[in-house]
Amino acid sequence: MTPSVDEQTAAQKLFSPARLGAVELENRLVMAPLTRIRADEDGVPTEAMVSYYAQRASLGMIVTEGTFPVGEGRTWIGQPGIETDAQIAGWRRVADAVHAAGGTIVMQIMHGGRIGHRLVSTTGRVTAPSALAAPGQIRTPEGKDEHPVPHALTTEEVAETVAQFAAAARRAIAAGMDGVQVHGANGYLLHEFTAPSTNTRTDQYGGSPENRARLSVEVAAAVAEAIGADRTGIRLSPQHNIQGALEEDADDALTTYRALAEGLAPLGLAHVDVLHAEPAGELVQTIRRTSGAPLIANTGFSVQTTREEAVSLVAEDVAEAVGVGRSAIANPDLARRWELDAAENAPVPETFYVGGERGYTDYPTLEATAETGQN
Numbered sequence: 001m002t003p004s005v006d007e008q009t010a011a012q013k014l015f016s017p018a019r020l021g022a023v024e025l026e027n028r029l030v031m032a033p034l035t036r037i038r039a040d041e042d043g044v045p046t047e048a049m050v051s052y053y054a055q056r057a058s059l060g061m062i063v064t065e066g067t068f069p070v071g072e073g074r075t076w077i078g079q080p081g082i083e084t085d086a087q088i089a090g091w092r093r094v095a096d097a098v099h100a101a102g103g104t105i106v107m108q109i110m111h112g113g114r115i116g117h118r119l120v121s122t123t124g125r126v127t128a129p130s131a132l133a134a135p136g137q138i139r140t141p142e143g144k145d146e147h148p149v150p151h152a153l154t155t156e157e158v159a160e161t162v163a164q165f166a167a168a169a170r171r172a173i174a175a176g177m178d179g180v181q182v183h184g185a186n187g188y189l190l191h192e193f194t195a196p197s198t199n200t201r202t203d204q205y206g207g208s209p210e211n212r213a214r215l216s217v218e219v220a221a222a223v224a225e226a227i228g229a230d231r232t233g234i235r236l237s238p239q240h241n242i243q244g245a246l247e248e249d250a251d252d253a254l255t256t257y258r259a260l261a262e263g264l265a266p267l268g269l270a271h272v273d274v275l276h277a278e279p280a281g282e283l284v285q286t287i288r289r290t291s292g293a294p295l296i297a298n299t300g301f302s303v304q305t306t307r308e309e310a311v312s313l314v315a316e317d318v319a320e321a322v323g324v325g326r327s328a329i330a331n332p333d334l335a336r337r338w339e340l341d342a343a344e345n346a347p348v349p350e351t352f353y354v355g356g357e358r359g360y361t362d363y364p365t366l367e368a369t370a371e372t373g374q375n
């Protein structure tokens, strides 16, 4: 069926350039941060990672997988870091390859907090706002184990965490990244401070919505100070209710994220990336309006992002750009496929978190599919 003129105009906006702070995007499709567990056991990016990210350079901006700022914040073996010289050198190869292919790339800096294990943390310690274990189990080099009861960071140690994020951001820029995205989402360290179920602190980082939002704001401010606000973004997932980081009281969530966005507002960040099922709703639009930062919308895990949804989010000015996860895993040339409204490869979840090239760098492009006649 030939698309109507209205549909064509709506789609054009998704494929038009945008600026997120200092980063110039050729189109408004952002590769969402996606953990793939293909670094080596020292957290050094591998050659397969260089190919994988370079293959996806036609998306307007790539956000890397969650990358640990310090080994104590490592959640999985095979996760990359940005702490050592070898890790910086590995990421330099990734950034250079993406730039050579005409793309842009920012690094998601992720401290795992209580989603960790003493056999994975390089200090043997797992930290969090409060000494509360996450539900469920975690993969360790010796098989699955219960999540540990974490060490509750002291107020002084919280200040060290802020400095660790800033130092990691400087190293990301030294590795050639176009910017950094602070991971404040999905039940990891910063989100554990924001969510009331994971934070029972009584110092200035616990209790009131402003206090719970404080660490994310301080980290964003320190990173912005270190590398420039126009290269700094943050990811949030209000009411995602994952990994025991629960925000089930809607009024409290709105107040907390408004406080967080008010704290971000004076910084002038490059983007806020919000994972939420209703990007047009009050919560997400309050964050957007209050922070004043361009919004990358991602509708979350329950349904895979579609072309149609991405087109309408941008055409209807719900967001400046759209984060795409699983379709970007399965389609190295997703921008082209969506521009042509062509068929997509389906992602293979069994290969998401295992090592190797299968299900990583071997998804075919449209041309390769046409040649083999497969889809």
Ligand SMILES: Cc1cc2nc3c(=O)[nH]c(=O)nc-3n(C[C@H](O)[C@H](O)[C@H](O)COP(=O)(O)O)c2cc1C
Binding pocket: 032, 033, 034, 035, 036, 064, 065, 066, 108, 183, 185, 186, 235, 275, 298, 299, 300, 301, 303, 304, 305, 323, 324, 325, 326, 327, 352, 353
């Ligand atoms: C394999 C996989 C790994 C992910 N890793 C991360 C991550 O490292 N950091 C993060 O913020 N979100 C992560 N996510 C969430 C995605 O960024 C995204 O929000 C989610 O996949 C929903 O978008 P989609 O429907 O377009 O896939 C991950 C999702 C998947 C499927």
